Amino acid sequence: MSDTFTPVASLGEFGLIGRMQERLAGIPRSENLIEGIGDDAAVYRAGEGQLHVVTTDVLIEGVHFDRSFIPMPFLGWKSIAVNVSDVVAMNAKPLYATVSIGMPRNFSVEMMDALYDGMADACKAYGMELVGGDTSTAHALYISITVIGGVAEQDVVFRRGARVGDYICVTGDVGGSYAGLKVLLDQRQALNDLGDAYEPELEAHQYVIRRQLRPHARLDVIDLLQKAGIKPTSMIDISDGIASEIHHIALRSSVGATVRIPALPFDPETRAVADQFLDDVDAYALFGGEDYELLFTVDPTDVGAIDAMQGVSIIGNIEEATKGVRTYSPETGLMPLHPAGYQHFDGPPEVDYASLDSDDENDNVIRFDEDLGLDDIEVSGDGA
Ligand code: ADP
Ligand code: MG
Numbered sequence: 463m464s465d466t467f468t469p470v471a472s473l474g475e476f477g478l479i480g481r482m483q484e485r486l487a488g489i490p491r492s493e494n495l496i497e498g499i500g501d502d503a504a505v506y507r508a509g510e511g512q513l514h515v516v517t518t519d520v521l522i523e524g525v526h527f528d529r530s531f532i533p534m535p536f537l538g539w540k541s542i543a544v545n546v547s548d549v550v551a552m553n554a555k556p557l558y559a560t561v562s563i564g565m566p567r568n569f570s571v572e573m574m575d576a577l578y579d580g581m582a583d584a585c586k587a588y589g590m591e592l593v594g595g596d597t598s599t600a601h602a603l604y605i606s607i608t609v610i611g612g613v614a615e616q617d618v619v620f621r622r623g624a625r626v627g628d629y630i631c632v633t634g635d636v637g638g639s640y641a642g643l644k645v646l647l648d649q650r651q652a653l654n655d656l657g658d659a660y661e662p663e664l665e666a667h668q669y670v671i672r673r674q675l676r677p678h679a680r681l682d683v684i685d686l687l688q689k690a691g692i693k694p695t696s697m698i699d700i701s702d703g704i705a706s707e708i709h710h711i712a713l714r715s716s717v718g719a720t721v722r723i724p725a726l727p728f729d730p731e732t733r734a735v736a737d738q739f740l741d742d743v744d745a746y747a748l749f750g751g752e753d754y755e756l757l758f759t760v761d762p763t764d765v766g767a768i769d770a771m772q773g774v775s776i777i778g779n780i781e782e783a784t785k786g787v788r789t790y791s792p793e794t795g796l797m798p799l800h801p802a803g804y805q806h807f808d809g810p811p812e813v814d815y816a817s818l819d820s821d822d823e824n825d826n827v828i829r830f831d832e833d834l835g836l837d838d839i840e841v842s843g844d845g846a
Contacts, residue, residue, distance in 0.1 A: 479499065482499075483499050483500075486499075492506070494506050494507040495507075496513065496618075497620060500621070500714065501551075501552065501620055501621050501622075501714070502517060502547075502548040502549075502551035502552055502621070502698060502699060503515035503516055503517035503548050503549055503551070503552050503554070503611065504516050504517070505552060505618060505620075507615070508612070511614060511615045511616075512612065512613075512614060512615065513554070513612070513613050513614070513615050513618055514557075514610055514611065514612055515549055515552045515554045515610070515611045515612075515613060515618075516608065516609070516610050516611075517545055517548040517549060517608070517609055517611075518545070518606060518607065518608045518609075519541075519544050519545050519548065519606070519607060520604070520605065520606040520607075521537070521540070521541050521544075521604075521605045521606075522602060522603075522604050522605075523566075523602040523603040523604070524602050527540075528646075528650070529603060530650065531646050531649075531650060531675075532675050533576070533675070534573050534574075534576035534577045534579075534580060535576050535577070535579050535580035535583070536580060536675045536676045537577060537580060537605070538576070538577040538578060538579065538580025538581040538582075538583070538584065539580040539581070539583055539584045539676055540580075540675065540676060540677060541561075541580075541581065541605045541607050542559060542580075542581050542584035542585060542588070542592075542607060542609075543584055543588075543676075543677050543678060543679045543754065544607075544677070544679070544701065544754065545559065545607050545608070545609040546584070546588050546590070546609060546679035546681060547677075547679040547680070547699040547701070547754040548609070548699055548701075549609055549611035549679075550611075550679050550680055550681050550683070550684055550699065550756065551619075551697050551698050551699040551756060552611065552613060552618055552619060552620070552697070553613055553617050553618055553619040553684055553687075553693070553694070553697060554611035554612060554613035554617075554618065554684075555589070555611055555612060555613065555681065555684065556588050556589070556590040556609050556610075556611045556681070557590055557591070557609075557610050557611055557612050558590060558591055558592075558593045558609070558610045559581075559585065559590060559591070559592045559593065559607055559608065559609045559610075560592070560593060560594045560595045560596075560607070560608045561581065561592060561594075561595035561596075561605065561606070561607050562595050562596040562597075562598075562604075562605075562606040562607075563577075563595065563596070563597055563598070563603075563604065563605050563606075564598045564599065564600025564601075564602075564603070564604035564605075565597070565598075565599060565600060565603060566599070566600055566601060566602055566603055567599070569603060577605075588679065588681055589681075590609070617688075617693065619693065619694050619695075619696065619697045619758070620696060620697075620714070621696055621697070621698050621710055621711050621714040621715065622696065622714040622715050623694075623695040623696040623715060623759075624695050624696040624711050624712070624715035624717050624719075624759040624780045625695055625715070625717065625759075625761075625780060626717055626780055626781060626782055627761075627762055627779070627780065628695050628696075628759040628760060628761060628762070628779070628780040629759065629760050629762065629764075629765050629768070629776050629778070629779060629780075630708070630719060630721065630757070630758075630759055630776070630777050630778040630779060630780065631694075631757070631758050631759070631760060631768055631774050631775065631776050631777065632700075632704070632726075632727065632755055632756070632757050632758075632774070632775050632777050633680050633683050633755045633756045633773060633774055633775075634680065634727070634753070634755045634773055635727045635728055635729045635732065635753075635755075636700065636704060636726060636727060636728065636732075636746075636747035636750075636753050636755060637726075637728055637732045637736075637743060637744075637746030637747035637750050637753065638669065638670045638673035638674075638728075638729050638731070638732045638746075638753060639670070639673040639674045639677060639750060639751070639752035639753045639754075640674075640703075640746045640749075640750025640751065640752065640753075641667075641670040641673070641674075641731070641732045641735035641736065641746055641750075642667065642670035642671040642672070642673050642674030642675065642735075643674045643750075643752070644735055644739055644741075645664070645667045645670060645671060645735060646671065646674065646675075648739075649662060649663065649664065666731075666734070667731060667735060668731075669729055669731045670729070670731050670732055670735055673752075673753065674752065677752060677753070677754040678754065679699075679754055680699075680754070680755060680756050683756055683774075686771065686774075690767045690768075690770075690771060691767065692760060692764045692767055692768065694758035694759060694760055695758075695759045695760060695761060696711050696714075696715055696758060696759045697756055697757070697758035697759075698710055698711055698756075698757050698758070699754055699755070699756055699757070700751065700752075700753045700754060700755045700756070700757055701751055701752060701754065702751040703747070703748055703749040703750050703751040703802075704721065704726075704747055704748050704757060704777075705748040705749055705787075705799050705800065705801055705802065706749075706751070706801045706802065707757045708721060708757065708778075708787055708799070709787055709799075709801045711757070711759065712780075712783070712786075712787050715780075716783050717780050717781065717782070717783050718780070718781040718782055718783050718784065718785035718786050718787060718788070719778060719779070719780050719781060719787050719788070720778050720779050720781060720785070720787075720788045720789070720790050720796065721748075721777055721778040721787075721788070721789050721790070721799060722777055722778050722789075722790050722791070723744050723789050723790065723791035724791060724792070725775060725776065725777040725778065726744060726747045726775075726777055727775040727777075728743055728747070732746060748789075748799070749802055759780055778790075786798055787799045
């Protein structure tokens with residue numbers, strides 16, 4: 463170690479991961495390792511013709527969530543679902559999970575019960591088991607989950623398989639999760655400003671709030687594609703927004719891509735929220751993230767079958783790498799698409815949960831169960 467101090471922020475998340483990868487490059491590589499760092503999950507051979515995938519995601523209070531507006535059962539659900547989403551992005555099915563949890567002093571047994579009920583619901587819905595973990599105290603609630611999944615060797619799909627001429631597809635609708643976050647942050651502000659006079663205004667936004675607080679991993683799509691006889695050429699889940707995800711596919715596949723803005727699928731509620739906040743709804747889809755839908759590419763011969771599928775939209779094309787990653791709309795024509803915000807699309811700001819002062823245990827909590835009736839959400843089938 464030298465005396466130099468380079469702030470980690472100077473490299474950014476993906477710069478940091480690249481740098482970690484360099485440090486690890488000296489480790490001899492097993493012949494059973496098929497994909498290491500760089501995809502949604504690592505892939506290794508578990509037996510003849512059988513692969514396992516493994517992924518880890520961490521959720522930290524004040525960084526990824528605000529305890530005052532996500533009910534514990536939803537947080538438990540979400541922490542499993544975001545990992546399942548990465549497994550599904552490899553065209554694999556989840557098998558086992560382990561959970562490491564760090565609990566702050568202001569965390570109760572009842573909160574932990576509710577958190578684990580949510581995890582149990584998600585494990586049941588996704589047909590997997592929770593088989594272990596680790597428990598510790600921490601300065602803020604910290605949940606790290608690892609999920610192992612399985613897939614037949616011929617079925618695995620990577621980020622790196624897109625080819626020029628392929629079509630770009632997306633499942634479900636996009637931008638809703640960010641719209642839900644906008645509503646929640648706005649309501650939280652109103653609650654802080656008005657105190658006892660606060661009247662929740664959540665009814666009109668139930669769908670987008672669910673998208674944010676209780677996302678659904680698209681395990682169903684894996685079966686849907688298989689039944690239709692379609693194996694995507696590449697796939698990724700939408701955790702950071704379409705702009706970032708399409709860049710990952712383009713970079714890993716050494717191709718370019720054009721995303722057709724008018725083809726982006728929005729729920730009317732997402733559009734209504736964007737209108738209300740005078741935002742560009744396209745930016746919600748491109749830069750908002752946390753939709754946990756699947757972004758994938760298919761061979762042109764599969765386009766007919768995709769067209770016939772409900773809930774899958776064709777949103778663009780894979781092109782030569784020299785064309786870069788672009789958007790197309792009739793108003794603006796072709797424009798370069800950067801992984802995060804560019805002048806035309808005013809990318810949404812980073813959310814600073816910490817500034818929302820969420821340490822107090824019971825004060826200023828939006829009561830979703832009472833205000834929204836969200837507790838009676840179906841365990842399975844919701845949004846799927
Ligand atoms: P996703 O958004 O799909 O969860 P990430 O962007 O978090 O993917 O991670 C990209 C890749 O970098 C993955 O292969 C992941 O396993 C790897 N990665 C992330 N953080 C680390 C780390 N601290 N050490 C080693 N590999 C990491
Ligand atoms: Mg992912």
